[in-house]
Amino acid sequence: MTVSAVDRLYLRSAIRLAEKGLFSVTTNNPRVGCLLVKSGHIIGQGWHREDGGPHAEIDALSNSIEDPCGSTAYISLEPCCWEGRTPPCTTALIEAGIARAVIAARDPHPRVAGGGVRALLDAGIEVTEENLSEETDALNPGPLMRGENNRPFVRIKTAISIDGRTAMADGQSRWITGEEARADAQYWRARSAAIITGVGTVIADDPKLNVRDQRYGNAKPLRVVVDTRGRTPRDAALFGEKGRIAIACAKGVVPINRAEMWEQQVGPAIDLAMLLETLSDQGCNEVLVEAGATLNASFLGQGLWDEMIVYIAPRLMGDTARPLAALGFTGMDEAISTTVKSIDTLGPDLRIVLTP
Numbered sequence: 001m002t003v004s005a006v007d008r009l010y011l012r013s014a015i016r017l018a019e020k021g022l023f024s025v026t027t028n029n030p031r032v033g034c035l036l037v038k039s040g041h042i043i044g045q046g047w048h049r050e051d052g053g054p055h056a057e058i059d060a061l062s063n064s065i066e067d068p069c070g071s072t073a074y075i076s077l078e079p080c081c082w083e084g085r086t087p088p089c090t091t092a093l094i095e096a097g098i099a100r101a102v103i104a105a106r107d108p109h110p111r112v113a114g115g116g117v118r119a120l121l122d123a124g125i126e127v128t129e130e131n132l133s134e135e136t137d138a139l140n141p142g143p144l145m146r147g148e149n150n151r152p153f154v155r156i157k158t159a160i161s162i163d164g165r166t167a168m169a170d171g172q173s174r175w176i177t178g179e180e181a182r183a184d185a186q187y188w189r190a191r192s193a194a195i196i197t198g199v200g201t202v203i204a205d206d207p208k209l210n211v212r213d214q215r216y217g218n219a220k221p222l223r224v225v226v227d228t229r230g231r232t233p234r235d236a237a238l239f240g241e242k243g244r245i246a247i248a249c250a251k252g253v254v255p256i257n258r259a260e261m262w263e264q265q266v267g268p269a270i271d272l273a274m275l276l277e278t279l280s281d282q283g284c285n286e287v288l289v290e291a292g293a294t295l296n297a298s299f300l301g302q303g304l305w306d307e308m309i310v311y312i313a314p315r316l317m318g319d320t321a322r323p324l325a326a327l328g329f330t331g332m333d334e335a336i337s338t339t340v341k342s343i344d345t346l347g348p349d350l351r352i353v354l355t356p
């Protein structure tokens, strides 16, 4: 059966439901929404509400105001078909007597990848697939990247002057951009599983790297300080905020309370690919890099990035100020080319989103 205009409408609603998990589903699972429709009425709505919680399909079935037997399930992503921390959703849908499933995109996870659709078909459920993967991918770039490259989706966030500078020569970098841009930055933090910064930034700026905006609920991304020589000050503002903190050092990603493992040690430069792999193994879907010129250059230079959020303030900071990335290029052939995904005005500033 082909996808009707009504199907598409319900599928979009399922995607909107999935979006409700944007700030609470940041590790392991993708954000998914599910809508149950029977005789032209919505009888159940569900979404993956929080990390480790029930999947969207289970949520919709348990919230259903009528017997879901004979209904159509609109799901933003192919249902899972394997026993993870929760039983497979395909089993729940089959047992509930769903007559038809309309799916917005296949789940590329190697343990699903068409298996969910097959399980439903085998049980005699009619399955209709629409390809809205552009929308669902934007919602779940993390699980996708982890599946393909064994690392989280990496965003680099930076605020620069119109002459491309991020901080004065002495390291001062506060308030380059206006309130709107700073408020926007909270959104990117809130949807991330982890925020990575360098010890240089911690020493110079003493950032909290927390989510203050109440609109994003209780988002508490893991904060990771890349620190090869154990220089993170024990009285850094970071420690005054609730949430997990870890130090990335030669010994790996060490929780902050294991100070003896990272303090005063001298190790080689951190292998960022390894750091990202570790974070992926810990379930981190999207990470945000909020760092200075050195760490930015490492991520950019090694091609370990997927999106760059650049806030540009209409001010000049001069040529002694610090650049966005200390890449040390000498020839034009070394230049890193990017593609502009979007440009927006935020108060007095611009926000440019770039992709590699």
Ligand SMILES: [Zn+2]
Pocket: 055, 056, 057, 079, 080, 081, 088, 089, 090
């Ligand atoms: Zn599931």
